Amino acid sequence: MSTLTGKVAVVTGGGRGIGKETSILLAQLGATLAVLSNDQEEINNTVTQIISNGGNAKAYFCDLTSRDTIEQTFKQIETDLGHVDILINNAGSMVIKPFLETSIEEWDSIQDLNVRGMYLATRAVVPNMIKQLEGIIINISSIWGLKGGPDRSAYITAKHAVIGFTKALGEEFKPFNIRVNAVCPGPVATKMMEDLAPTVNKDNWLHPIDIAEIIVDLCLEKTKAVTATAIEAFGIGRPVNT
Numbered sequence: 001m002s003t004l005t006g007k008v009a010v011v012t013g014g015g016r017g018i019g020k021e022t023s024i025l026l027a028q029l030g031a032t033l034a035v036l037s038n039d040q041e042e043i044n045n046t047v048t049q050i051i052s053n054g055g056n057a058k059a060y061f062c063d064l065t066s067r068d069t070i071e072q073t074f075k076q077i078e079t080d081l082g083h084v085d086i087l088i089n090n091a092g093s094m095v096i097k098p099f100l101e102t103s104i105e106e107w108d109s110i111q112d113l114n115v116r117g118m119y120l121a122t123r124a125v126v127p128n129m130i131k132q133l134e135g136i137i138i139n140i141s142s143i144w145g146l147k148g149g150p151d152r153s154a155y156i157t158a159k160h161a162v163i164g165f166t167k168a169l170g171e172e173f174k175p176f177n178i179r180v181n182a183v184c185p186g187p188v189a190t191k192m193m194e195d196l197a198p199t200v201n202k203d204n205w206l207h208p209i210d211i212a213e214i215i216v217d218l219c220l221e222k223t224k225a226v227t228a229t230a231i232e233a234f235g236i237g238r239p240v241n242t
Contacts, residue, residue, distance in 0.1 A: 003030060004030045007085040015045065017208045019037070021212035028055065032081050181230070
């Protein structure tokens with residue numbers, strides 16, 4: 001019997017990269033997937049791949065910076081699939097610019113998707129998790145959520161906030177058997193990073209599946225002792241400094 005049979009999992013940013021690989025792995029373990037993104041084609045491709053391999057998934061177009069859209073989407077997921085057992089807050093964005101060259105609009109955009117979107121998605125699923133006295137929430141932070149560095153103040157601020165949010169809720173929800181953890185990847189060969197740093201040597205970089213394996217492990221019974229913490233997943237790569 002598959003380990004996650006009967007569970008409903010939501011993955012934000014599930015159309016590509018880490019989110020796509022995580023969705024596929026969760027489905028292979030028997031979970032029913034709600035795959036969210038603001039790119040309809042990408043999430044359709046993820047869902048098609050899951051279904052073609054015998055899994056169960058549905059795509060949901062969702063602007064993760066909009067409170068109304070998030071609330072409506074999660075209500076629809078509950079109607080379609082049932083209450084959410086697993087939430088993977090994976091969607092995020094990054095800008096590499098010196099602080100004084102980062103516009104207010106860029107700053108707000110980074111915080112809205114990386115932090116506010118995570119908050120709103122979590123807020124949508126926690127009431128039912130509390131009622132059922134069970135739940136898994138995995139938030140994707142970054143190596144930059146654990147350190148400082150140049151030319152990415154907006155992103156570093158957001159990813160530090162992800163870890164703070166994780167640790168706060170992890171402690172608060174212990175009495176309800178809701179586990180909240182963060183994963184902090186080092187450099188990963190994703191489209192986002194290819195767009196941001198196309199000329200950087202990526203020989204030692206991790207791949208999305210490497211991070212997906214860690215995320216999925218944190219959803220399983222074997223890791224039930226782990227909550228309110230941030231897992232470092234750096235490999236042997238190095239952060240992009242240019």
